[in-house]
Amino acid sequence: MxxxxxxxxxxxxxxxxxxxxxxxxxxxxxxxxxxxxxxxxxxxxxxxxxxxxxxxxxxxxxxxxxxxxxxxxxxxxxxxxxxxxxxxxxxxxxxxxxxxxxxxxxxxxxxxxxxxxxxxxxxxxxxxxxxxxxxxxxxxxxxxxxxxxxxxxxxxxxxxxxxxxxxxxxxxxxxxxxxxxxxxxxxxxxxxxxxxxxxxxxxxxxxxxxxxxxxxxxxxxxxxxxxxxxxxxxxxxxxxxxxxxxxxxxxxxxxxxxxxxxxxxxxxxxxxxxxxxxxxxxxxxxxxxxxxxVKSASVKKSWSPLRLLNRLVRPLAACSHPLFALSARLPGLPGQIVAELALTIATSPVVVIGIAVVMLLGSALGQAELSALVMVGVACWGIQIADLSVRDFQSGSEDLSEVVHGGRRYRYLRQLCAGYVAGLLLFFPVIMRWSVSDSGRALALVTGLFALSAAASFLGRLTRTARTFLALFLFGLYIATQARTVAVLDVVGFNGVATTGTMAGQMLLGIVLCTFVMFYERTSEK
Structure with a gap:
């Protein structure tokens, strides 16, 4: 029995x-x-x-x-x-x-x-x-x-x-x-x-x-x-x-x-x-x-190397203070985007070091090494922005964020734009250098960051978890490093084989995802 x-x-x-x-x-x-x-x-x-x-x-x-x-x-x-x-x-x-x-x-x-x-x-x-x-x-x-x-x-x-x-x-x-x-x-x-x-x-x-x-x-x-x-x-x-x-x-x-x-x-x-x-x-x-x-681990989190590093560089969270002040002065959506970026830095100050290192290397490395830098940088950036669209839901402040000007639609847009702006800021030196030496790669990086930001916000909003995007993103990134001659997989241009058609396609994909979620949020607003 x-x-x-x-x-x-x-x-x-x-x-x-x-x-x-x-x-x-x-x-x-x-x-x-x-x-x-x-x-x-x-x-x-x-x-x-x-x-x-x-x-x-x-x-x-x-x-x-x-x-x-x-x-x-x-x-x-x-x-x-x-x-x-x-x-x-x-x-x-x-x-x-x-x-x-x-x-x-x-x-x-x-x-x-x-x-x-x-x-x-x-x-x-x-x-x-x-x-x-x-x-x-x-x-x-x-x-x-x-x-x-x-x-x-x-x-x-x-x-x-x-x-x-x-x-x-x-x-x-x-x-x-x-x-x-x-x-x-x-x-x-x-x-x-x-x-x-x-x-x-x-x-x-x-x-x-x-x-x-x-x-x-x-x-x-x-x-x-x-x-x-x-x-x-x-x-x-x-x-x-x-x-x-x-x-x-x-x-x-x-x-x-x-x-x-x-x-x-x-x-x-x-x-x-x-x-x-x-x-x-x-x-x-x-x-x-x-x-x-469980609860002590979720509060202290001293076991995590990333959390430990964030605690060590906690003074860098002060870099978010000017951004918070600027977000209060900017009207509408731009101010909300800056606030999202400031919140990201305040909760994870190691982002400041990441941005500084990638920008420094992007300015100093030779053209041959920029592809490897973009590949590693995009991996770190994608892991970081995966949580943007589910951060309010996980913290239980989703209803509170809906009373902000613009409601759900602005919330989706500011999270998408915050991830995109963070990517553009991270790779600004690389984009500038590629725009001179290889404009196709620069355009692929700009359009790819937009498409990935839209996908992260879309999947996070739809599934209420960051892992759906994270799984597909890491899988696609690995495949792109193995299939270096396939243009459609060269989303951010580190393989140098992206075409005008693939760049236009990923830009269109980002716009379609953004439009769909905007329509969904508008119809579901109370």
């Missing part, structure tokens, strides 16, 4: 977690983004690009190719974005007061953490199902050969399940340990994610390129495992995954149905078990909504 009750509690917790996450607006946004990314990642061979190329020849779009290529590419997305999509439930329980009720439930820490993990995995599997259905539609349109559902299910299970397991496990670990519940956990996971992608590939390049490798156990994205298997099957190290060029004169290559060997399947199963290991420290570190752990 006790064993039956335990399984019943786990199943109910899993279903409740999945339902709560699927009801969020961020789920709808994530689904639309998944569908859009699916259509972009599988190009039509008639366009001159292919999903997988081997030795300059394209791989035939049969079920093996589409299943393998789409699952490998999507493992990068689900491995990163899945973490941010699963996170946030415990913080919401603390904010709403539901955590105190849950803490009194006759459920052990192990059952509670595992139940929430199952719900997070079920939610990510639902998103994977949406992705799979989209790929099957693309197979009907661009595929060569019949749809073999068994091959799709095999590849998706072997590639995506470890990525989803690891993302959900790390999300629960960060949620269970009070010092990692905030932005520190978000940033930490991004570095862990990038490391676990590159490490298996680097280890294999340093040793054998085929056969068993201990790095397979930590290859949650399956990138290294697939590279090793490609070498075994095709006897070639020259292959490309993604939007790859191919030589039309070469005969297409066909992948056989037996791509996954028994040892590779065993390696993926072991990787699946390793992906669950973060649950063990999560069970022992779980705060169980204890006020002495």
């Amino acid at each position: 006790s064993r039956y009750l335990n399984w019943y509690l786990l199943s109910e917790m899993m279903k409740n977690e999945a339902r709560l996450r699927m009801r969020r607006t961020s789920t709808l946004v994530a689904m639309l983004v998944v569908v859009a990314i699916t259509w972009l990642m599988i190009p039509d061979p008639a366009s001159g690009n292919t999903l997988i190329a081997v030795g300059g020849a394209r791989v035939v779009y049969n079920s093996v190719c589409l299943a393998l290529g789409s699952s490998l590419l999507s493992s990068l997305l689900f491995g990163l974005a899945g973490f941010y999509l699963v996170r946030g439930r415990m913080q919401e329980d603390i904010r709403s007061g539901a955590g105190a009720v849950m803490a009194s439930m006759p459920v052990s820490n192990r059952q509670f953490i595992f139940g929430r993990w199952l719900g997070g995995v079920a939610y990510l599997c639902f998103m994977v199902l949406v992705f799979l259905l989209t790929v099957l539609v693309l197979h009907l349109l661009r595929g060569e050969g019949p749809i073999q559902l068994g091959i799709y299910l095999q590849s998706y299970a072997l590639v995506l399940l470890p990525a989803c397991f690891f993302a959900a496990s790390m999300a629960l670990l960060c949620e269970s340990f009070a010092p990692l519940m905030g932005k520190s956990g978000d940033v930490l996971y991004f570095f862990i994610w990038t490391t676990q992608i590159g490490a298996p590939v680097s280890m294999m390049n340093g040793g054998t390129s085929a056969g068993w490798n201990p790095a397979f156990l930590f290859d949650f994205s399956a990138t290294g495992t697939a590279m090793s298997r490609f070498h075994q099957v095709l006897a070639s190290n020259h292959f490309s995954l993604g939007i790859a060029d191919f030589n039309h004169a070469l005969a297409p290559v066909t992948l056989s149905e037996g791509f996954w060997s028994a040892d590779m399947i065993f390696a993926r199963l072991l990787c699946l078990a390793v992906a669950m290991l973060p649950l063990l420290p999560a069970i022992f570190l779980f705060h169980r909504f204890s006020p002495d752990k």
Whole structure:
């Protein structure tokens, strides 16, 4: 009876977690983004690009190719974005007061953490199902050969399940340990994610390129495992995954149905078990909504390196005083924008150091080093502005801010403009220098900052969480650093391949997002 009750509690917790996450607006946004990314990642061979190329020849779009290529590419997305999509439930329980009720439930820490993990995995599997259905539609349109559902299910299970397991496990670990519940956990996971992608590939390049490798156990994205298997099957190290060029004169290559060997399947199963290991420290570190752990951490936050740095440079918060005085003198929207910037500096004075360092380096570095500076600077800027549109909601002052002149519409505009102005100020020396040496890059940086600011405000207002934008932003930034020749990914110009069309498109996207939210806020005003 006790064993039956335990399984019943786990199943109910899993279903409740999945339902709560699927009801969020961020789920709808994530689904639309998944569908859009699916259509972009599988190009039509008639366009001159292919999903997988081997030795300059394209791989035939049969079920093996589409299943393998789409699952490998999507493992990068689900491995990163899945973490941010699963996170946030415990913080919401603390904010709403539901955590105190849950803490009194006759459920052990192990059952509670595992139940929430199952719900997070079920939610990510639902998103994977949406992705799979989209790929099957693309197979009907661009595929060569019949749809073999068994091959799709095999590849998706072997590639995506470890990525989803690891993302959900790390999300629960960060949620269970009070010092990692905030932005520190978000940033930490991004570095862990990038490391676990590159490490298996680097280890294999340093040793054998085929056969068993201990790095397979930590290859949650399956990138290294697939590279090793490609070498075994095709006897070639020259292959490309993604939007790859191919030589039309070469005969297409066909992948056989037996791509996954028994040892590779065993390696993926072991990787699946390793992906669950973060649950063990999560069970022992779980705060169980204890006020002495959660509330004290949220007030003091001395554990966070960023918070510690902010405390050390607290005198720099005085730089916000002139801005507050200026905002009181400026009428209407300009004064509110300056006030938002002043509030950002007052709450996070380390921003002053960041702006000073980037502006100094932007003036002193050579032209060749400016691209790397923009890439790092944009990453820091994006992480900082992700919270702008949800700051009022998280602090419980949203209703108060609505009585300010302009109401909700001005609130959205001032948050968008504050993020944009901060970006322009940060990269002002780079924009000036690029406007002389490479005007295209300067224009890409100006339009890209606007589009990203609009996206951050749009997603934050729509989903009431900063993590939706943060997940997509960090994922897109990583992809842009890998696909340096794709113009549409060069949003801020650090790759130097942005075109007039892509710049016009991202400017139009920012205007559309801004218009949509303005209309939404106007219709929802009381």
